[in-house]
Amino acid sequence: MTSFRGLDVGEQGFGGMALAEVYGPADTEASLATLHHAVDAGIRLIDTADVYGGGSNEELVGRLLKDRRDEVVLATKFGILRTPDADGFRARGDAAYPRQAVQASLRRLGVDRIDLYYYHRVDPRVPIEETVGALAELVREGVIGHIGLSEVTASELERANAVHPITAVQSEWSIWSRDVEAQVIPTAARLGVGFVAYSPLGRGFLASPVTELPEGDLRRNFPRFQEERLAANAPIGETVRRVAEAEGVTPAQLALAWLAERGRALGVGVVPIPSTRRAERIDENLAAAGIRLSAEALAALEPLGALVTGDRARFVADISQGRERAEAADAAGNA
Template sequence: MHHIHLRDLEVSRIGLGAMGMSQGYTGAGTDEAESIRTVHRALELGVTFIDTAEIYGPYTNEELLGRALKGHRDQVVLATKFGLVSHGGDGPGTLDSSPANIRTAVEGSLQRLGTDHIDLYYQHRVDPNVPIEDMAAAVGELIAAGKVRAFGLSEAGPETIRRANAVTPVTAVQSEYSLFTRDPEARVLPTLRELGIGFVPFSPLGRGFLTGAIRSTDGFAEDDFRRDNPRFTGENFQHNLRLADEVKAVADEVGATPAQVAIAWLLAQGDDIAPIPGTKRVSRLEENTAADAVRLTPAQLDRLTSLPPAAGATHTEAQLKMLER
């Protein structure tokens, strides 16, 4: 496994997103033993970058990783997030990046993760009610106290990134980015490269669409969030199936899987990018991490880059309101 630097933080080229082990997707939270095996196998394969958040569950995903990483903490760069749980207010799902809430949140995450420090601490979504400078200063205090090593932002726009970085250096920004979601290319990526900030794409497989394995939503559980996602409904779904088929065609040429080609395309976009494909299964983890060895030709990269945009918004209307792009 190759390594890169997100600013001055060294991570494996491909990380592991842990959310789906506990929530969001069909089967989440039903097989803790397999999830823990997946984390351990990731470490064996050289994955050093693992991503979670207090809102995942809520709390249960951090607790799961705390159990999985017992005795292995020094092998990983551990990232988690604050700001979508209001500890003194309305609870989970409420934006709250007030300094007091951040101080409460970090103590809970440290306890659940079974560690004395968080390597990369992200603001999960920008809170319009808290000046970004106040939030960044609060994380800076946690860094000075040794509870946090590095500061990150998730789904933040260029102006927010600049303002936060002026107070406390931002190590990485996490946003959705894949062959299906190209939004960061226009404004966010140029800003990050100007400032020397790393980029962490989540949902690099288009929430499973780019694997080519999803041909219908009939098998989704009632609590699978993709049931309400615009890209998985009606005519949008049919259009996006055709895009997934194009990815598979390139994969057939390369002798790889569609998931591996989608990740390899992301890796080819720069040496400051570390995607975090999520899975709860060892077999998928092994498939995803093998993308590090896939090499696409310039013609294949151009063909993928030239794919038309996916149909449908990336989130529901309520979720879109929390994004800066």
């Protein structure tokens, strides 16, 4: 059992985003059955966000919680506006917003407390100290149990943790998305902050071949999934499948086992939250627990992150990688 500041989250969680029609139409009852199977299989951490499906994903998780609240560590997020305001679609982090957002999430989820509440994206107009200070008030009131941050830089994490202990950072981390290893993860390890890895299977790329994407598939918006870049990245997936076969595991299990190995190597507690619509994929993913990869496998996988063509996000300034690039450019310009 993995624990972040006393919050027992298990070895692997479940990311709810795929159940919110971001990869095409989803069947609500089938999605609910998938959530029940995840809990039946032993998953404790269920991760959602107020923006997934315009709030419908929280409502779906709420149907699960109606009968199984005590079995679930509930995580959700706020900060990305669900509808545009006068300034358009953006992140919002002013002190008044966390209270407004959490009350709406509580209603959709049908609960009176959220175990782990994330600031989903940083509002560049608001000091992170202000946002975390507002979240700390919600902790003191018992509305939320723990504070999380998503896609923050190392310096933002440091500043936030000085206001109130941060329980977990959530960012993309996988064989082909390793930018967080440079600064964010060492800072999290030093501060005793857990790491929740979203898209640990590379949005499906590492689990099975991705050659073309259907209309409505969210991945069409990501640079590395656009046609020419996707073709250029194909050898990365081929290497993952070749190494998985040599290790006697599936590509998804290889990717999850690699993440566990990296967490141990870097001294940070890590819990991946792969997302799927299929119950059998949950079982496959959970079977990665305890797999130890050979030195040969780790050596073969090590260079893959540097071979990726295309950024991991459409709006790079919204993620930690983009702001760290900006910080580095500013430092170089001032040198």
